[in-house]
Amino acid sequence: MNPQFNAIWEAHRFFKKEGIPYVLIGGIALQWWGEPRFTRDVDVTILVEPGEEEKVIRKILNKFSPRISDALEFAIKNRVCLVKSKSGYEIDISLGIPGYEEEVIRRTVECELDRNRTVNICSAEDLIIHKAVAGRPQDLSDIEGIILRQGRKLDVEYIHLWLREFSDILETGEIIERFEKPWRKLRTK
Numbered sequence: 001m002n003p004q005f006n007a008i009w010e011a012h013r014f015f016k017k018e019g020i021p022y023v024l025i026g027g028i029a030l031q032w033w034g035e036p037r038f039t040r041d042v043d044v045t046i047l048v049e050p051g052e053e054e055k056v057i058r059k060i061l062n063k064f065s066p067r068i069s070d071a072l073e074f075a076i077k078n079r080v081c082l083v084k085s086k087s088g089y090e091i092d093i094s095l096g097i098p099g100y101e102e103e104v105i106r107r108t109v110e111c112e113l114d115r116n117r118t119v120n121i122c123s124a125e126d127l128i129i130h131k132a133v134a135g136r137p138q139d140l141s142d143i144e145g146i147i148l149r150q151g152r153k154l155d156v157e158y159i160h161l162w163l164r165e166f167s168d169i170l171e172t173g174e175i176i177e178r179f180e181k182p183w184r185k186l187r188t189k
Helices: 003-018 027-033 053-063 071-078 100-106 124-134 137-153 156-170 174-187
Strands: 022-024 041-047 080-084 090-096 109-114 117-121
Touching: 003 022, 003 027, 003 041, 003 053, 003 090, 003 109, 003 117, 022 100, 027 041, 027 109, 027 117, 027 124, 027 137, 041 100, 053 071, 053 080, 053 090, 071 080, 090 100, 100 124, 100 156, 124 137, 124 156, 124 174, 137 174, 156 174
Parallel strands: 022 117, 041 090
Antiparallel strands: 022 041, 080 090, 109 117
16 A cells, blocks of 8 residues: 555554544545645544543654654644554544534544455545635635535535535635635536
C-alpha cells in the first residue's frame, strides 16, 4: 500500500479497536466520489461523548506522534488533533459535535483500500457539504468533479437541507451557491 493508505489503515485499526466512530472526509473520499488528486494528509472526523474529549485525545496521542509541541492543549481548544502515522504521514483528527457530524458518521460508506481492507468514508453528499462550507478554490473544483461523477445519484434534498443550515449559521448565501452553480451546469447538459 502507498503511504497515504497505510496511514488511513493505521487510523482505521486504532478507531475500531477503541470503539470510536469515525469517518474519512478528505482525499480518499474524493478519490472515491470525485476527480482524484493527491492530498498531503488524512482527514478524519470522530465522535466523542461530551466530557470525554481529553480522555480520547490522550489515547490518540499515545498511539500517534503529535505534530506540534502543545498537541493536547491545541486539540482541546480547537477540536482537532494533529498527529502523524508511523511512517510520518500527517493525520488531522477532528472531534465531531452532535448534530450534523453524527449524521455524517451514520451515513458512512465502506471504501475498499485494497483486497480485504475497507474503511469508512463520508457519502458523496457530505463531501460536497464539507467542501461547500470550506469554500477554498480547490474545494469548488472538487465539488464540480463530484457532481460530474455522481450526477443525478446525489441526494440533492439532503445537500440543500444542510447547506441551508450552515448558510444560516455562518450568515452567508455563498455556501449554497458553491453547490448550486455547478449543479445548474449539470442539469443544463
